[in-house]
Amino acid sequence: MGLSIANNVASLNAQNNLTRANERLTTSVERLSSGLKINRGADGPAALVISEKQRAQIAGLEQSIQNAEKAVSLVQTAEGALSEINSLLVKVRSLAIDSANTGVNDSDALSANQAEINNALDTINRIANNTQFLTKKLLDGSAGVNGTPNDTDVSFLGATSKTSAGSYNVAITTAAEKAHVSNGTAQSSNLAAAEELTVNGTVITLNAGLSQSQVIDRINEFSNQTGVIAEDNGGNTRLYSSNYGSSASISVTSDTAAAADSSGFGTATLSDTGLDVAGTIDGVAASGSGNTLTATSGAAQGLQLSFAGDPANATQTVTGAQGSVTVTDNSLTFQIGPNANQTAQISINRVNPSSLGVGVSGNQFANLDQIDVTTGAGSQDALAVIDAAIDDISNLRGDLGAFQQNTLSSTANNLRATLENTVNAESVIRDTDFAAEIANFTQQQVLVQAGTSVLSNANQLPQLVLSLLG
Secondary structure, three states: OOOOOOOOHHHHHHHHHHHHHHHHHHHHHHHHHHOEOOOOHHHOHHHHHHHHHHHHHHHHHHHHHHHHHHHHHHHHHHHHHHHHHHHHHHHHHHHHHHHOOOOOOOHHHHHHHHHHHHHHHHHHHHHHHHOEEOOEEOOOOOOOEEEEEOOOOEEEEEOOOOOOOEEEEEEEEEOOEEEEEEOOOOOOOOOOOOEEEEEOOEEEEEOOOOOHHHHHHHHHOOHHHHOEEEEEEOOEEEEEEEEEOOOOEEEEEEOOOOOOOOOOOOOOOEEEEOEOOEEEEOOEEEEEEOOEEEOOOOOOOOOEEEEOEEOOEEEEEOOEEEEEEEEEEOOEEEEOOOOOOOEEEEOOOOOOHHHOOOOOOOOOOOOHHHOOOOOHHHHHHHHHHHHHHHHHHHHHHHHHHHHHHHHHHHHHHHHHHHHHHHHHHHHHHHEOOHHHHHHHHHHHHHHHHHHHHHHHHHOOHHHHHHHHHO
16 A cells, blocks of 8 residues: 555554454453453353343342241241140159059149149140240141131131141031939938938038038039039939040949939939030031041041030030131241242141140040049040140151251252352353453553554654655
């Protein structure tokens, strides 16, 4: 190309190369100063897209690990409270065994044991109602499968993980009954002579001159020992067991013949056995024990309900249609993954005494809350209920322990390994390789310096025209 003044192409070429070298040097400086080789979309569009997705995953993984650790703390809080309940149940069991030693204990010792058991049950109830993590209660049923009856005669006792959420109609086809007997002859005058009445093996002395109401009061003084309650039933003295069901029994014998001036029970033994409730839950026949009905199949499987007494008859429960029970699954849900729906659930059912030891076959007590150790038979039945309650608590503790170990802790460990690998992958894409970048920086720095010098020389080329003009 010839010499010209108007257009200095060599200078433009030098400027262009210098600009490119300067841009590369600026980029290199930015990478070295930020530690990232992808600082904007222009640095690598595809790499930026992948990197940002990985960054979102990294943030999610970090939070998921924290979520799992918080969940472990919650489970440990619940398990700690259950451990204390278990200790109380072991103490209650020891008291029941002591009470079963009827050859040694008198009524005062049995009453003292029962008082201590009642105190322990109150403590269990308090722990169940008050144990919470932050403001979330854990053991009162609000963190598990819960039921709400719309009939005041129905009480929700418990449910299991097999119980599906929904509304279930409840009906009693056969009312639960307490064992009951009435005197064959109504007492219409005061006792003519002293009389001994044997009720469930306990001898009750009735002094001469007692009226019917005084006889009833005297029998009720021994209710803790006999498990029997007396009442005036239309002029007759009726005795009935304190509990419902086929395990409740009553036996009454007097040493005095039945007459208007005696208790009226007579010398022949009067006995009776209670009757278990029968009915349906969601139209399916359920299993009855005492006044407790348990669904054994269908969507309501595991649902346990108890029924109140009939206001018109103290010896039996209500009967007929009993409204419905709405079951809700309030299981605790933990987000333990970085993406949607990566959750884990656990149900912590109610552990109040009325929900423990429910439905023990052939037992006069429907649940732990009803146990009474003031009689030998009561102590034996109480032991079976207590053992069932211990099993309930132990199984729940086992479920919580397995959930903590196999779900939460294992997931957290896996998340930590995934986090490490994801961070490594994101680092490969986005982090600056300082060894390579410093070499590139040095190269671009030299090119800029050289380009600056060349541009200076290129700008002097038009001056050569002056030498031709001279």
